[in-house]
Amino acid sequence: MALAKKRFMKLDGLRQTLLERCRRCAALTIPSLLPPRDHRETDQLLTPYQGLGARAVNNLSAKLLLTLLPAGSPFYRLDVDPEVIAELRDSLGNEKFKTQIEEKLATHEMMGVKLIERNAYRVQMFKILRLLMTTGNAMIETPVKNGKPVEGRLKVHRVDHYVIRRSPSSQPLEIILKEKISIEEVPEGLDRPSPTTGDDGKETQNYDEDNIELFTYCKFNGEMWNVYQEIFGQIVPDTDGNYKPDNFPFLPLTWTLTEGENYGRGHVEEYLGDFISLDGLSQHILEGAAAMAKIIFLVGSNGITNIEDLKAAPNGGFVTGNKDDVTVLQLEKFADFKVALDESQRIERRLANAFLLTDSIRRDAERVTATELRLMAQDLEDALGGVYSVLAQELQYPLALRIVAQLPELPKQVSPSVVTGFEALGRGHDLQKLQGLMDFMMPLGAETVQTWLQMDDYIARVCVALGIDKTGLITPADAVNAMMQQKEQAALIEKIAPQLAQAVSAQMAQGGGAPPAPANQPQPQG
Numbered sequence: 001m002a003l004a005k006k007r008f009m010k011l012d013g014l015r016q017t018l019l020e021r022c023r024r025c026a027a028l029t030i031p032s033l034l035p036p037r038d039h040r041e042t043d044q045l046l047t048p049y050q051g052l053g054a055r056a057v058n059n060l061s062a063k064l065l066l067t068l069l070p071a072g073s074p075f076y077r078l079d080v081d082p083e084v085i086a087e088l089r090d091s092l093g094n095e096k097f098k099t100q101i102e103e104k105l106a107t108h109e110m111m112g113v114k115l116i117e118r119n120a121y122r123v124q125m126f127k128i129l130r131l132l133m134t135t136g137n138a139m140i141e142t143p144v145k146n147g148k149p150v151e152g153r154l155k156v157h158r159v160d161h162y163v164i165r166r167s168p169s170s171q172p173l174e175i176i177l178k179e180k181i182s183i184e185e186v187p188e189g190l191d192r193p194s195p196t197t198g199d200d201g202k203e204t205q206n207y208d209e210d211n212i213e214l215f216t217y218c219k220f221n222g223e224m225w226n227v228y229q230e231i232f233g234q235i236v237p238d239t240d241g242n243y244k245p246d247n248f249p250f251l252p253l254t255w256t257l258t259e260g261e262n263y264g265r266g267h268v269e270e271y272l273g274d275f276i277s278l279d280g281l282s283q284h285i286l287e288g289a290a291a292m293a294k295i296i297f298l299v300g301s302n303g304i305t306n307i308e309d310l311k312a313a314p315n316g317g318f319v320t321g322n323k324d325d326v327t328v329l330q331l332e333k334f335a336d337f338k339v340a341l342d343e344s345q346r347i348e349r350r351l352a353n354a355f356l357l358t359d360s361i362r363r364d365a366e367r368v369t370a371t372e373l374r375l376m377a378q379d380l381e382d383a384l385g386g387v388y389s390v391l392a393q394e395l396q397y398p399l400a401l402r403i404v405a406q407l408p409e410l411p412k413q414v415s416p417s418v419v420t421g422f423e424a425l426g427r428g429h430d431l432q433k434l435q436g437l438m439d440f441m442m443p444l445g446a447e448t449v450q451t452w453l454q455m456d457d458y459i460a461r462v463c464v465a466l467g468i469d470k471t472g473l474i475t476p477a478d479a480v481n482a483m484m485q486q487k488e489q490a491a492l493i494e495k496i497a498p499q500l501a502q503a504v505s506a507q508m509a510q511g512g513g514a515p516p517a518p519a520n521q522p523q524p525q526g
Contacts, residue, residue, distance in 0.1 A: 004215035004230040011163035022135035029053035049282040056355035061129040074109040076400035124154040136266030177216040183209040
């Protein structure tokens with residue numbers, strides 16, 4: 001008998017404090033990311049008193065999405081072992097062989113880009129980044145068939161849908177996923193639980209036909225992942241199997257992970273104190289503003305002014321009375337609310353800096369140059385280098401392996417490497433290196449550049465760095481050489497044409513005949 005449910009319940013009891021912390025972070029930003037326990041669709045979620053949390057999470061998630069999964073270009077690059085390239089270059093004697101290989105690999109990379117677009121990876125990736133930022137945990141499920149990745153949409157699982165156990169070195173050892181399915185999705189051949197007979201003799205089912213629990217149990221034995229699914233305490237037929245780590249369909253992700261812990265912590269948790277303070281101040285300021293906006297007139301009990309006359313008087317009308325008999329109730333708390341407002345604004349600026357909101361980097365001045373804004377924005381982006389490192393290792397590289405496995409098979413010497421995120425910030429793209437080479441050579445003169453730089457190879461490498469297919473866009477080197485020769489011949493003809501014309505005219509003026517031969521050739525005899 002399978003024990004996935006029993007194991008899930010045991011590990012689930014050890015993470016209730018984590019879930020409460022994650023739900024608190026979600027409640028202050030986007031409550032729907034992790035609703036309260038036993039939440040139903042008809043239940044209303046609590047609304048925070050400020051909208052900065054939702055704006056901050058959505059803003060940073062969108063920026064990370066564009067950085068980690070750029071539109072129209074691959075987030076990984078296929079590399080060949082340098083020793084293999086050196087051997088091929090020596091055997092073939094072709095200096096441009098590396099560029100030709102890179103062009104073919106770039107074509108393969110663009111196939112991966114089309115696969116990402118075709119299966120809407122970015123939609124699910126945005127959900128993942130919001131969950132990671134808010135709750136610190138999320139898990140991707142990639143489609144597999146017969147033990148190998150296949151095309152299909154990614155599935156995203158919240159932290160309250162799975163439990164995980166890690167080794168002291170943070171390596172996942174055990175994962176149990178809990179899902180809800182309907183009775184129509186239950187495979188044939190499984191025994192249904194026996195109904196319960198009540199005191200009145202009527203039988204009652206022990207399960208909800210619309211919410212049947214499906215458990216997926218995964219355990220790592222050091223080399224392979226052993227996986228099976230369980231319903232009603234029974235193993236589902238044809239679901240047990242073994243997966244290599246590169247083909248394992250589940251990717252448990254964390255924002256930051258402390259050694260010795262099974263679950264990660266989110267970006268929101270790191271600034272939870274500011275979010276709590278801002279939400280509390282926003283509530284008090286909002287309630288105070290509502291009280292201050294309420295207008296109440298006070299009329300003295302011993303005055304001569306009649307309240308009914310005031311109510312009935314038209315705008316601009318006259319009534320008998322004394323102005324000192326009527327006053328307006330005021331809270332006289334402006335100074336106190338000014339302190340609360342200033343403090344809330346300081347907290348907002350701190351959170352805006354932490355979540356890369358663009359208005360936070362603009363200093364308070366009349367003139368702020370675009371270069372200054374770019375430099376400040378780059379400094380904030382560089383501050384996320386540690387986050388990029390974690391996501392590159394846990395998210396981008398495993399995802400690249402699964403994308404490459406779905407495309408035409410490549411030689412074993414070819415492997416993907418991440419070129420976005422921290423790689424893009426730390427080392428720079430090859431395009432920047434090529435541009436630096438050109439900037440270094442230009443002061444040496446155009447003639448030196450034409451002599452030493454193979455322009456066709458340079459343009460090919462630029463196209464590879466940009467992720468552009470140069471077929472039909474860049475003129476081949478043979479055609480360029482032919483065009484240059486034609487231009488040189490045309491220039492030579494244009495240069496000597498006046499001399500030929502003058503010689504022909506002189507010969508015709510002397511009575512015709514052939515034009516005189518060049519001086520270095522013998523004159524015709526007789």
